[in-house]
Amino acid sequence: MEVNSNFKSLYTAIFSVNYFFQGIAQSLYAVIIPIFLFDYVGGIKGSELSLMFTIVLAPFVIKFIYGMISDKKSFKKLGRRKPWVILPICVSGLIWIFIQFFIVPNNALLLFTIVGVILILGIAMADTAIDGLILDICPKNKLGRVQGICWSLRSVGTIAGGPLIVTILQFIDIQAIFILYGIILILSSFLILIIKEGRLIEKINIKKNIKIIFGKSKNWKVFIFAIFISIVDGVIFTLISLYIIILQPDLGLDLIGGEIQLNALQNSRQLYEVNAFISVIIGIGVVIGAIIGGRIADLKSRKKGVYSSLLITTISFILFLIPVQYIENVHIPYIILLIFACIVGSTNGWRKSAFSAVIGQISTHYPEVDSTYFATCNSFTNGGTQLGLFITSLLLGVLQGFNVYTTFAIIFLFMAIASNISIIPFVLIDPKEYEIEKRKSE
16 A cells, blocks of 8 residues: 655654543543442442453453454544544543533443443544554554654553553542543544645455464464553563552552552552552653664564564563662652652553554565554553553562562563563564664664
């Protein structure tokens, strides 16, 4: 497929804005909704919340289906991408605006579970369509940087959005936040109309192309690579901030019998504020890493982008093995851990940029179903993240009885090793599939 040679920086900004607000949707369900339900209903079992999260996030596991829809179904002048961004996001935005009028204590949990599936489905569909649009129009030599920036903004929305909204709650109520977010979500989706789509492929044989994608052994090397390149992401976004907080005894969070527990309820607001600050630090790292990783992948080579991202990932987890808590100064350990958090955050953006450049380039070999291929790889990526979290939960159970430092040190060391497993499938992928020819001007 031909790409738009007039690709503008404005397009990257529009993509990034949409990704950022889509990321906030996940953060709302991870941080804000549980607080709202606890306050509104008066008490919810942890198992019920876990079930809700599992059901609500399910649409992300089948992103390749949305890729097929976006690849196959077009709307004449609007193209085959824009409608699948605007329509699902508008539905999600309207639900955020009006959901408060239908909630009562007896149905709150069930209602948020049902509408949550619809909300996240809309986000996942729009996310997949934007991925496809980027693949359609972005020049190959800019793909790593553009995808890296977009993914980093989504990550920032995911990890920092919820905690920051908790801070905003001091000034406006939660219902106003739902309405405001719904309006902003809808408005941001219409920005996509500014972007000009690439050439439309009139006839697409989805069934034939799907058989080609899943039938080639070389693609399974890519899928396995996708699983292990993301195996540490869940740990970065969930356990790093908790580890830093636990090492601050005055905040009242502790690791007891393999479970993270709050033992000082009066510190809950302070916990949110500290967690928000740590999330912002990690988010800054994500953006920095995405910029660096994207430039390496585009201007040097995709291979160097991947290898350098895995190197910095390994180093960042090893840094957390340093027992800084034994430093007598009260503030220095916290400052050092924040620096480490920024570095480990950068590895996410770095790896995402390199990974996106690789699979984005490979996707161009399937121009009729590039979005499907890209979304399929991301489905495996999401599976890798879930696998990492599952292994972490097992380790937390096995390591009961060990102190906080030893428990997390073993987890961080394991993750440092696990992330490098992705090298095995990556070296088996033919570089001609993902590398691009560099022009002398670059």
